[in-house]
Amino acid sequence: xxxxxxxxxxxxxxxxxxxxxxxxxxxxxxxxxxxxxxxxxxxxxxxxxxxxxxxxxxxxxxxxxxxxxxxxxxxxxxxxxxxxxxxxxxxxxxxxxxxxxxxxxxxxxxxxxxxxxxxxxxxxxxxxxxxxxxxxxxxxxxxxxxxxxxxxxxxxxxxxxxxxxxxxxxxxxxxxxxxxxxxxxxxxxxxxxxxxxxxxxxxxxxxxxxxxxxxxxxxxxxxxxxxxxxxxxxxxxxxxxxxxxxxxxxxxxxxxxxxxxxxxxxxxxxxxxxxxxxxxxxxxxxxxxxxxxxxxxxxxxxxxxxxxxxxxxxxxxxxxxxxxxxxxxxxxxxxxxxxxxxxxxxxxxxxxxxxxxxxxxxxxxx
Numbered sequence: 106x107x108x109x110x111x112x113x114x115x116x117x118x119x120x121x122x123x124x125x126x127x128x129x130x131x132x133x134x135x136x137x138x139x140x141x142x143x144x145x146x147x148x149x150x151x152x153x154x155x156x157x158x159x160x161x162x163x164x165x166x167x168x169x170x171x172x173x174x175x176x177x178x179x180x181x182x183x184x185x186x187x188x189x190x191x192x193x194x195x196x197x198x199x200x201x202x203x204x205x206x207x208x209x210x211x212x213x214x215x216x217x218x219x220x221x222x223x224x225x226x227x228x229x230x231x232x233x234x235x236x237x238x239x240x241x242x243x244x245x246x247x248x249x250x251x252x253x254x255x256x257x258x259x260x261x262x263x264x265x266x267x268x269x270x271x272x273x274x275x276x277x278x279x280x281x282x283x284x285x286x287x288x289x290x291x292x293x294x295x296x297x298x299x300x301x302x303x304x305x306x307x308x309x310x311x312x313x314x315x316x317x318x319x320x321x322x323x324x325x326x327x328x329x330x331x332x333x334x335x336x337x338x339x340x341x342x343x344x345x346x347x348x349x350x351x352x353x354x355x356x357x358x359x360x361x362x363x364x365x366x367x368x369x370x371x372x373x374x375x376x377x378x379x380x381x382x383x384x385x386x387x388x389x390x391x392x393x394x395x396x397x398x399x400x401x402x403x404x405x406x407x408x409x410x411x412x413x414x415x416x417x418x419x420x421x422x423x424x425x426x427x428x429x430x431x432x433x434x435x436x437x438x439x440x441x442x443x444x445x446x447x448x449x450x451x452x453x454x455x456x457x458x459x460x461x462x463x464x465x466x467x468x469x470x471x
Contacts, residue, residue, distance in 0.1 A: 106170030125151030125158035126176040134218040173214040230320035242308035244434035249301030250276035260298035260340040280464040355443035357416035373398040382422035382468035431463030
């Protein structure tokens with residue numbers, strides 16, 4: 106096998122498939138990148154048996170064939186090369202990589218040992234614009250749980266019905282929901298739970314005008330975006346009835362500038378640690394929100410933020426990191442803070458027409 110390709114294109118391709126390289130398997134082949142040069146295309150594949158990735162790029166193919174190269178080493182070599190044409194010539198035992206005045210010879214793996222790319226039979230599928238998909242994922246996916254004892258909470262619920270696409274993520278302490286009206290093809294409904302880390306990897310793909318397609322198989326999810334195909338394990342189980350957590354109304358609502366509120370929370374958090382609460386005191390008479398934090402033997406901070414408040418005065422405290430995460434998901438300049446009492450969850454709600462909601466559990470006020 107022998108092909109030539111621009112260094113930047115090869116590096117980008119390796120960045121896409123590198124997420125599928127296994128770093129802990131006892132099978133050496135799973136730590137490799139499978140290369141197939143055919144016609145005028147180069148196909149790269151990786152798998153860790155849970156996640157498989159295939160990506161195709163244009164290349165100048167001089168000799169068709171296959172090779173399996175150590176993934177991390179190959180990626181590090183390509184990243185270090187000058188911005189010029191890269192030529193790779195490989196057999197089943199050895200590979201030669203040349204670029205400008207640089208050349209490398211590395212041991213190759215046997216491509217016959219690489220598992221074949223999975224072929225899955227899909228049923229329901231939806232296709233949405235990639236920028237919209239990426240934006241929705243970034244609003245919610247970082248709020249999934251890291252606790253593997255409850256696998257269902259480590260994933261993002263993706264639901265499509267009645268012309269609206271919704272994504273939900275929670276770790277039991279916070280809950281993020283976003284939904285938009287989309288034309289997702291002829292599918293009537295669609296629902297699955299997809300690993301949060303995988304969703305963030307998808308959202309981080311290079312920007313493209315191509316739509317992203319999600320298709321369901323029996324216990325897997327197949328994702329297509331441009332020249333890239335992903336097959337990943339679905340998270341099995343019933344997603345918790347999150348709708349029951351959403352309050353019917355509020356006793357106090359404040360309209361705030363997102364940037365002002367986030368900046369004040371960051372400053373107040375300097376007086377604590379990662380688990381310290383930030384206290385919110387809402388005063389309807391003065392139309393202000395006081396943000397404060399205090400830690401014994403460290404110090405205290407207070408800051409007044411202008412707000413448009415309706416309803417009762419209220420005192421409540423939140424984990425500052427969760428509050429900042431919620432504000433980061435708001436796309437507009439302003440946000441509503443809706444409260445029922447100091448012991449019930451608070452809601453950060455985006456201003457219409459954006460449909461984004463972030464529920465956060467309160468911290469007990471000393």
